Amino acid sequence: MRELFQLDPDLIFLNHGSFGACPREVLQAQRRWQDEMEANPVAFLSRRSGALLGQARSVLGDYLGARADDLAFVPNATTGVNIVARSLQLRPGDEVLTSNHEYGACDATFRFACERSGALYKRVHIPLPYQASAFVERLMAEVTPRTRLIFVSHITSATALIFPVADLCRAARARGVLTLIDGAHAPGQLPLNIEDIGADFYTGNGHKWMCGPKGSAFLYARREHHSTLHAPVVSWGYVAEAIQADTEGSTLAFDRYTGTSILQRRLQWQGTRDISAWLALPAAIEFQRGHDWPTVRRRCHVAAVEVMHALCQRWGLEPIARDEDFGQMTAIPVPHPDAAELQRRLYDESRIEIPVTQHEGRTFVRISVQGYTTEAEVQALVEAPALQSPAQP
Ligand SMILES: Cc1ncc(COP(=O)(O)O)c(C=O)c1O
Incomplete structure (x- = not known):
């Protein structure tokens, strides 16, 4: 579905949540x-x-x-x-x-x-x-x-x-x-x-x-x-x-x-x-009707939840809620106190556009999975160098 959107093909766009993305x-x-x-x-x-x-x-x-x-x-x-x-x-x-x-x-x-x-x-x-x-x-x-x-x-x-x-x-x-x-x-x-x-x-x-x-x-x-x-x-x-x-x-x-x-x-x-x-x-x-959006939504939810579990497991952190409390976005806790620095590294090193949010002193990578998101793109987040080890104190 990616070609149905105008997104830069060189970008791993995992931030639909901030401003959306509109089909051609x-x-x-x-x-x-x-x-x-x-x-x-x-x-x-x-x-x-x-x-x-x-x-x-x-x-x-x-x-x-x-x-x-x-x-x-x-x-x-x-x-x-x-x-x-x-x-x-x-x-x-x-x-x-x-x-x-x-x-x-x-x-x-x-x-x-x-x-x-x-x-x-x-x-x-x-x-x-x-x-x-x-x-x-x-x-x-x-x-x-x-x-x-x-x-x-x-x-x-x-x-x-x-x-x-x-x-x-x-x-x-x-x-x-x-x-x-x-x-x-x-x-x-x-x-x-x-x-x-x-x-x-x-x-x-x-x-x-x-x-x-x-x-x-x-x-x-x-x-x-x-x-x-x-x-x-x-x-x-x-x-x-x-x-x-x-x-x-x-x-x-x-x-x-x-x-x-x-x-x-x-x-x-x-x-x-x-x-x-x-x-x-x-x-x-x-557009959504023509592309069976209920199915798209379910697939995206599953992918968003799976990546959350994969990264939580890496850090030994618990998800902040049950799977059903999320839709197509998940907030994944990460041991990186400097949210801006992590976001910058994900973009500069891996061309991943994704927000790194903070709530009550904790840091989260908030992934959005939309109809155009591929498995390879989600995998790129899991493999991103910036997320392989905790931030140095
Ligand atoms: C929960 C929530 N409310 C409101 C907004 C504002 O949306 P808009 O910029 O379209 O007014 C956002 C934007 O991300 C949001 O996440």
């Missing part, structure tokens, strides 16, 4: 949308974009198990998290609960939102080795009457763990606490049904494991929360909202501003921008 045919689909746009930018952006975005959203909704009306396109999961965090209207003394495994940028978003409003941002310690069965209880034990929201990843960044988010959302709902799931890594890597998960808000990336173009992501919100969310960039949708409120029942001609819900009215149009990444998401979904 999906990039071609995006290019075709851009060509159509440039043939008549006014027709495309003024007259067609509303309907085109609606079609793309509808295909995405079917894929994600969500109503299209409950989805808005955003450029990335960071934006999705920001929209929710900054719309919450936190008050002094409110609490937001999270784990100590969250992605730095999203952690920063909530720290900012909480500091600004005098709310408490509480990071619950989820220890390693990870025990999935204790996760919900650990978080829920920290809920107080002031807890407004629980925010966690579906799949964590540095530690690559799958959190049991459906169980968490159920428990949180029973206590009247809102949930935001950061699904940056989940769509495409896990079979997903967002409505079954039951989160109040869920944001996910198309450009990571769905193999969509960069800048393709979504924010889902349950219908009762649409009117609480605000766009990071206020634009024409807010004017349309005012007009619509004045002329009840009238259909506005400019669906590029309005979409089909308040959520979309506020988020869909944020000034002139390139919408081709979102329009190409159906091509990404079709």
Whole structure:
């Protein structure tokens, strides 16, 4: 499958997780949308974009198990998290609960939102080795009457763990606490049904494991929360909202501003921008469908877990979780305290592009195995000189 992607053939690319990689045919689909746009930018952006975005959203909704009306396109999961965090209207003394495994940028978003409003941002310690069965209880034990929201990843960044988010959302709902799931890594890597998960808000990336173009992501919100969310960039949708409120029942001609819900009215149009990444998401979904992605996913999971066991055995280290707690990424503990140095050596000596992450003072090589990854590439990691002996003290 490697030739279906544009990746440099001289590179051993084991870092799909950071920014994804997009198949040629999906990039071609995006290019075709851009060509159509440039043939008549006014027709495309003024007259067609509303309907085109609606079609793309509808295909995405079917894929994600969500109503299209409950989805808005955003450029990335960071934006999705920001929209929710900054719309919450936190008050002094409110609490937001999270784990100590969250992605730095999203952690920063909530720290900012909480500091600004005098709310408490509480990071619950989820220890390693990870025990999935204790996760919900650990978080829920920290809920107080002031807890407004629980925010966690579906799949964590540095530690690559799958959190049991459906169980968490159920428990949180029973206590009247809102949930935001950061699904940056989940769509495409896990079979997903967002409505079954039951989160109040869920944001996910198309450009990571769905193999969509960069800048393709979504924010889902349950219908009762649409009117609480605000766009990071206020634009024409807010004017349309005012007009619509004045002329009840009238259909506005400019669906590029309005979409089909308040959520979309506020988020869909944020000034002139390139919408081709979102329009190409159906091509990404079709690409995965055409290549039997459930089988690809299983094969990749097995390879990611096998390499973890092989390297753990070499160092006499225990994996940080059970095999089923990982998807197509595993976080492999290594006895190398200098993460940057190990990452540099893997790249410079072996041309292996792979992140070396740190969590609570421990170092992990986080491998991503995607459909294009070959056994020889995974083996190259096992044989890399930088991983043959522990780092010298
Ligand atoms: C768990 C998690 N959340 C959010 C993000 C941010 O994704 P993006 O850069 O597309 O906003 C990442 C990126 O790797 C991530 O790992």
